[in-house]
Amino acid sequence: MKLMKRLSLLLVPLLSAGSLFFSVWHLLKIEEEYKKGEDTYRKMEETFIKEPATDTKGAQNEEPETYLGIDFERLKEINPDIIGWIEIPGAGISYPLVQGDDNSYYLTHMSSGEYGIHGSIFMDYHNTPDFSDSNTIVYGHNMKDGTMFAGLSSYQDPGVYGRYPYFYVYLPNIVLEYQIFSCYSGQIGSVGYTYLFPQTGSYQEFLNTIQSYAGYETGIRADTTDRIVTLSTCVNTDHNHRYLIHGKEIRKMKEENHD
Numbered sequence: 001m002k003l004m005k006r007l008s009l010l011l012v013p014l015l016s017a018g019s020l021f022f023s024v025w026h027l028l029k030i031e032e033e034y035k036k037g038e039d040t041y042r043k044m045e046e047t048f049i050k051e052p053a054t055d056t057k058g059a060q061n062e063e064p065e066t067y068l069g070i071d072f073e074r075l076k077e078i079n080p081d082i083i084g085w086i087e088i089p090g091a092g093i094s095y096p097l098v099q100g101d102d103n104s105y106y107l108t109h110m111s112s113g114e115y116g117i118h119g120s121i122f123m124d125y126h127n128t129p130d131f132s133d134s135n136t137i138v139y140g141h142n143m144k145d146g147t148m149f150a151g152l153s154s155y156q157d158p159g160v161y162g163r164y165p166y167f168y169v170y171l172p173n174i175v176l177e178y179q180i181f182s183c184y185s186g187q188i189g190s191v192g193y194t195y196l197f198p199q200t201g202s203y204q205e206f207l208n209t210i211q212s213y214a215g216y217e218t219g220i221r222a223d224t225t226d227r228i229v230t231l232s233t234c235v236n237t238d239h240n241h242r243y244l245i246h247g248k249e250i251r252k253m254k255e256e257n258h259d
Contacts, residue, residue, distance in 0.1 A: 034145050037118030040110050041147070044096060048075050067253075068094070072172045079113045081106075083129040084171045086121055086138065088231075090164025091151030097138065097169070099123040107141070117141075118148055126195050131169060131176055131249070134203055135195050135228050142234040142243070149233035152243055155183045158216045165218070167247055169229065173254060178229055178247030181220035184213040185241045192230055192244045210246055222248040 050069035070085045075096060084097040096111035098120045106122040109115055123129065124137040140149030154160045161180060169176040186192050192210050197203040207222050222228055226248040235241040 033117045037116045088167040095121045137230045175253045177251040180247045182214040182246040184215045
């Protein structure tokens with residue numbers, strides 16, 4: 001009995017040490033994954049964004065900014081699923097945009113094709129890659145290190161919207177400019193994720209609904225002649241909700257006009 005008691009006393013610190021070792025190892029692995037993702041996307045930005053051209057965009061009432069020059073030919077050599085690039089100046093977001101065969105793969109795979117917890121910024125697989133649908137849905141993780149779509153939450157502040165009401169989608173030879181008209185937290189599977197509008201009037205009803213959900217008044221309205229993009233990310237404080245931003249296309253520019 002004394003031997004068993006001594007063994008029990010010895011096992012307690014050993015188990016505690018083992019648990020501590022596993023916790024430290026797990027944290028180091030997570031930190032390694034975060035660094036891997038940050039390094040991958042930083043390298044892609046440095047490698048595939050060419051010399052930009054100057055024009056007026058981004059923050060209102062500020063100095064002219066620049067349109068990005070994206071080397072799509074080389075990007076597609078890395079991953080043929082890359083269909084574009086998305087830039088959201090008010091959220092500090094600038095990433096490749098991919099589309100897979102489902103909405104699961106790029107939750108855990110980066111735009112480079114490698115596995116990574118950052119995943120990718122990706123278009124819903126139901127949408128057409130030229131952004132010609134009435135509602136094109138784009139997803140991204142809300143990462144704790146502030147990367148990917150984490151910056152979308154900055155649009156909870158009307159002041160940020162007031163300065164940066166636009167975001168940009170770059171396709172080969174085309175730049176699409178979108179004006180944000182509604183930002184809010186919505187439940188998973190809410191009406192904001194509708195991508196088909198088969199009935200007459202259903203698209204206008206959809207637009208009315210998502211505009212009524214807005215967390216604050218933007219003064220911008222969308223109607224049935226508009227094509228919109230819905231940006232979606234997690235709400236870290238509530239796993240049943242997503243933060244959504246809707247923008248309507250206001251301008252389509254040929255990339256060569258900005259060389």
